[in-house]
Amino acid sequence: MFRTVAELVEIAEKENILISEVMIRQEMDVKEKTRDDVFAEMEKNLQVMERAIDDALKGVESVTGLTGGDAVRIQTYMKEKTPLSGHLLLDAVSKAMGTNEVNAAMGIICATPTAGSAGCVPGTLFAVKNQLNPTREQMIRYLFTAGAFGFVVANNAFISGAAGGCQAEVGSAGAMAAAAIVEMAGGTPQQSAEAFAITLKNMLGLVCDPVAGLVEVPCVKRNAAGSSLAIVSADLALAGVTSKIPCDEVIGAMYRIGKQMPSSLRETGEGGLADTPTGRLLKEKIFGMSV
Amino acid sequence: MKYNSVFDIIGPVMVGPSSSHTAGAARIGKAARNLFGKQPTWAKIYLYESFAKTYKGHGTDFALVGGLLGLETDDPEISKSLDTAKEQGLEIEFIEDSASADHPNTARLVIGDDSDQLELVGISIGGGKVEITELNGFVLRLSGNHPAILIMHNDRFGAIASVTKILAKHEINIGHMEVNRKDVGKEALMVIEVDQNVGDTILKELDSADHIMQISKIDS
Numbered sequence: 140m141f142r143t144v145a146e147l148v149e150i151a152e153k154e155n156i157l158i159s160e161v162m163i164r165q166e167m168d169v170k171e172k173t174r175d176d177v178f179a180e181m182e183k184n185l186q187v188m189e190r191a192i193d194d195a196l197k198g199v200e201s202v203t204g205l206t207g208g209d210a211v212r213i214q215t216y217m218k219e220k221t222p223l224s225g226h227l228l229l230d231a232v233s234k235a236m237g238t239n240e241v242n243a244a245m246g247i248i249c250a251t252p253t254a255g256s257a258g259c260v261p262g263t264l265f266a267v268k269n270q271l272n273p274t275r276e277q278m279i280r281y282l283f284t285a286g287a288f289g290f291v292v293a294n295n296a297f298i299s300g301a302a303g304g305c306q307a308e309v310g311s312a313g314a315m316a317a318a319a320i321v322e323m324a325g326g327t328p329q330q331s332a333e334a335f336a337i338t339l340k341n342m343l344g345l346v347c348d349p350v351a352g353l354v355e356v357p358c359v360k361r362n363a364a365g366s367s368l369a370i371v372s373a374d375l376a377l378a379g380v381t382s383k384i385p386c387d388e389v390i391g392a393m394y395r396i397g398k399q400m401p402s403s404l405r406e407t408g409e410g411g412l413a414d415t416p417t418g419r420l421l422k423e424k425i426f427g428m429s430v
Numbered sequence: 431m432k433y434n435s436v437f438d439i440i441g442p443v444m445v446g447p448s449s450s451h452t453a454g455a456a457r458i459g460k461a462a463r464n465l466f467g468k469q470p471t472w473a474k475i476y477l478y479e480s481f482a483k484t485y486k487g488h489g490t491d492f493a494l495v496g497g498l499l500g501l502e503t504d505d506p507e508i509s510k511s512l513d514t515a516k517e518q519g520l521e522i523e524f525i526e527d528s529a530s531a532d533h534p535n536t537a538r539l540v541i542g543d544d545s546d547q548l549e550l551v552g553i554s555i556g557g558g559k560v561e562i563t564e565l566n567g568f569v570l571r572l573s574g575n576h577p578a579i580l581i582m583h584n585d586r587f588g589a590i591a592s593v594t595k596i597l598a599k600h601e602i603n604i605g606h607m608e609v610n611r612k613d614v615g616k617e618a619l620m621v622i623e624v625d626q627n628v629g630d631t632i633l634k635e636l637d638s639a640d641h642i643m644q645i646s647k648i649d650s
Contacts, residue, residue, distance in 0.1 A: 352484030
């Protein structure tokens with residue numbers, strides 16, 4: 140069983156297999172399941188992600204009215220104008236935010252690795268897919284690659300905002316997506332690790348400060364940050380840019396930073412954006428209308 | 431390792447909005463119900479730290495109750511569980527406890543009916559994954575990675591042997607086992623993690639073994 144990204148990359152290189160394959164074989168081994176079983180289970184998750192994006196692009200609104208509708212707004216803008224950040228990037232952002240709009244509206248999503256960060260992995264997948272034209276198997280492998288990196292973070296640091304801040308959630312999710320994009324685009328296992336490290340480095344220190352304690356503001360838009368950074372980092376890695384700080388050390392830094400974060404900035408809804416005048420006002424309004 | 435499956439990371443499929451505060455909460459509620467073995471008629475739910483501060487916004491309240499009603503994390507009925515509980519005669523009280531806890535997402539569930547009572551502490555460690563850290567005053571560490579049998583018994587010689595003998599007879603391998611007692615000769619708890627789910631007939635056999643008081647199980 141791999142414990143670190145270095146071990147994960149080493150296994151992939153030594154056996155000349157993809158990162159996704161390392162994860163698939165480990166899952167088969169640990170759970171004593173067949174390849175078909177493991178693929179079928181992941182296929183179900185993929186279908187949930189696809190449905191959530193479909194729902195988001197029809198337009199959703201949360202109970203509080205704080206979030207919803209932005210995914211549609213962005214898609215409309217993309218049709219009518221030429222987006223400065225490019226079609227693929229903005230498509231990913233729209234689908235990532237959309238997934239989280241569905242989540243905030245208490246719809247059904249697949250946590251990747253958490254619900255608050257559930258947009259980054261599927262958002263990038265369903266945007267990148269239009270350019271890379273993957274097979275269904277490659278799309279499922281994308282999730283195994285993302286999962287392999289998330290597995291290392293979860294076991295060596297944390298993936299929840301309450302434990303380590305948003306860097307642990309959207310930071311991990313964006314980095315997992317970056318690694319998966321690299322594999323789908325034909326990059327090497329080491330390039331996946333570079334893309335992961337570059338993304339997470341740029342998310343370090345990000346706090347979890349949800350307004351009124353709800354997974355809405357700023358969570359939905361943080362998924363825009365995570366998904367766009369994932370694509371940029373994947374491009375950097377594919378271009379041959381490397382991280383000076385190795386991937387596992389970046390994860391270690393994320394862990395130590397999370398440990399130093401006060402509880403007011405770890406999903407208690409007490410600090411940061413939650414503690415702005417408008418944040419406090421929104422909280423009052425929402426709980427006045429009995430959520 | 432805290433996480434041993436890729437589906438802990440890519441998953442669970444769940445009703446939003448939070449994997450630790452909604453999906454994890456539902457799983458803690460479900461674990462309590464499974465261990466209780468039936469639907470309780472009352473529940474006192476103590477919430478700590480992040481759970482206490484944000485439970486209304488995250489739906490931690492209805493998720494915990496949904497779990498007590500036996501609902502899975504991806505069941506849309508979860509969002510209606512507070513009303514469902516009322517209809518089914520399950521009385522719920524939420525208490526925001528300002529005491530500090532070892533983990534930021536901690537819930538203590540005291541549930542019962544006319545004849546029985548159970549107290550459980552669960553923590554939601556991220557991505558919907560939970561651990562049970564306390565049962566009826568006994569400290570334990572149950573990850574849910576493997577099926578488990580929990581046996582309340584009298585602290586007498588032979589109690590453990592009678593249990594392991596039955597498991598051996600049915601060719602069930604024990605992966606991890608803990609025994610904990612409150613005092614010499616008083617009630618004690620065996621926590622046995624096994625490699626496969628244990629059927630009802632074996633549970634019945636265990637239940638009738640010497641010095642056994644109560645048995646419950648968690649499937650994986």
